[in-house]
Amino acid sequence: MRGVCAALGLPRGTYYAWRHRLLRERPAEPALSRGRLVPGYSLTGQGQKVPDGQIMEWIVEILEDENAAYGYEKLTWRLRRRFDLTINKKKVYRLCREMDLLWPQRQRKTVYPRRLPRNWxxxxxxxxxxxxxxxxxxxxxxxxxxxxxxxxxxxxxxxxxxxxxxxxxxxxxxxxxxxxxxxxxxxxxxxxxxxxxxxxxxxxxxxxxxxxxxxxxxxxxxxxxxxxxxxxxxxxxxxxxxxxxxxxxxxxxxxxxxxxxxxxxxxxxxxxxxxxxxxxxxxxxxxxxxxxxxxxx
Known part of the structure; x- marks a missing residue:
């Protein structure tokens, strides 16, 4: 950089002051939040690791054996009690979504729209x-x-x-x-x-x-x-x-x-x-x- 400044006839202090000001005024790039990595398994009450693939098979087994249209919250409780699995409903929701087992969300329609008062x-x-x-x-x-x-x-x-x-x-x-x-x-x-x-x-x-x-x-x-x-x-x-x-x-x-x-x-x-x-x-x-x-x- 010393040779470039000499060739341009530019004092090095002027260059470094400009570079410092440029870096200071440049907006900082937002950090990307990747979140916690998915471990790919859950633990039983005895501390044994159960892979997500096995949990998916258990979910299908519960639905077939009990012939019930359970949602992810009820499936969470069945996995805990039937297989002694330590798992939360958020993970069960994610696994059901991957297997396309979630029920479609209800579409709420406003039959009678609200009318605000008018001047009379x-x-x-x-x-x-x-x-x-x-x-x-x-x-x-x-x-x-x-x-x-x-x-x-x-x-x-x-x-x-x-x-x-x-x-x-x-x-x-x-x-x-x-x-x-x-x-x-x-x-x-x-x-x-x-x-x-x-x-x-x-x-x-x-x-x-x-x-x-x-x-x-x-x-x-x-x-x-x-x-x-x-x-x-x-x-x-x-x-x-x-x-x-x-x-x-x-x-x-x-x-x-x-x-x-x-x-x-x-x-x-x-x-x-x-x-x-x-x-x-x-x-x-x-x-x-x-x-x-x-x-x-």
């Missing part, structure tokens, strides 16, 4: 419904009960509800069918039902009910209760005016809550409804004495 301008009832669950406590029996209500965003009325010690997808679907039976005769087109992402509302049974009833189902984003503000506000009113004032001893909680819901629909006034109850406002609009005020949701 509500001008009449039965355009947008909201539903959610509320818990109540029965002190005398030390257990909770469930309330699922369906509210119409326009007229604020509770169309249908479910009360019980449980609320499963079947209960939520049945409550929705009751609401449709009550309102179907008066709507121009099917409403949209908006829910959160609770297990009752993401279940296939609830989605199938929405499909059968020709309802579009919107599910709000996670941790965004403001998209379901009207049913959440109703829950707050229920808590203040009913649940917080009563200490339920027995299942008479159902009767008290049901009576409060009936009073809410027929008597409780709303500022948005010209200080009238939901039923009173519906009657006035039907008689041509009032109009619904457009509402942005």
């Amino acid at each position: 301008v509500i001008t009449r009832p039965n355009q947008l419904w909201q539903t959610d669950l509320k818990y109540g406590y029965i002190a005398g029996e030390d257990r909770f009960f469930y309330l699922q209500g369906i509210i119409d965003v326009c007229d604020r009325s509770i169309i249908a509800y479910h009360l019980g010690l449980t609320c499963k997808a079947a209960d939520a679907a049945r409550t929705l069918a009751q609401a449709v039976a009550i309102r179907k005769a008066e709507w121009q087109e099917p409403p949209v039902i908006r829910t959160d992402n609770g297990p009752q509302f993401i279940a296939a049974q609830f989605e199938q009910q929405c499909h059968m009833l020709s309802l579009d189902h919107e599910r709000i984003p996670v941790h965004s209760p403001n998209y379901n503000a009207y049913i959440e506000s109703w829950h707050a009113q229920l808590e203040r005016e009913c649940l917080a004032r009563e200490e339920f001893i027995t299942a008479d909680a159902y009767r008290v809550v049901a009576q409060w819901i009936d009073d809410y629909n027929t008597m409780r006034i709303h500022r948005r409804l010209d200080y009238r109850s939901p039923m009173e406002m519906r009657a006035r609009v039907a008689a041509g004495q009032a109009k619904w005020i457009p509402l942005r949701v």
Whole structure:
């Protein structure tokens, strides 16, 4: 290198400084991780080595003798107990894959894709419904009960509800069918039902009910209760005016809550409804004495 630098008239210090800077700025090549080498055998409880070829024969023998469609996890347990083999399920999975003995993976299909909430301008009832669950406590029996209500965003009325010690997808679907039976005769087109992402509302049974009833189902984003503000506000009113004032001893909680819901629909006034109850406002609009005020949701 001394002769090359002399021929070019380049100081050797300049060359080595350039070479050092070049090596320092060059990105390092990632090291190849080869992982642990496959030993090609497993040990028995007595420490004897059993080659992988013998283990493959044992796997086939188990499947033929027991006439069972075992997966790799069950084959692992049979190899351990039948042949006293020290082996883990990862190796059994690899051997089954080499012999093409693995069952094909299930293909999960989303039959009902999730629909996010849209912006609405509500001008009449039965355009947008909201539903959610509320818990109540029965002190005398030390257990909770469930309330699922369906509210119409326009007229604020509770169309249908479910009360019980449980609320499963079947209960939520049945409550929705009751609401449709009550309102179907008066709507121009099917409403949209908006829910959160609770297990009752993401279940296939609830989605199938929405499909059968020709309802579009919107599910709000996670941790965004403001998209379901009207049913959440109703829950707050229920808590203040009913649940917080009563200490339920027995299942008479159902009767008290049901009576409060009936009073809410027929008597409780709303500022948005010209200080009238939901039923009173519906009657006035039907008689041509009032109009619904457009509402942005």
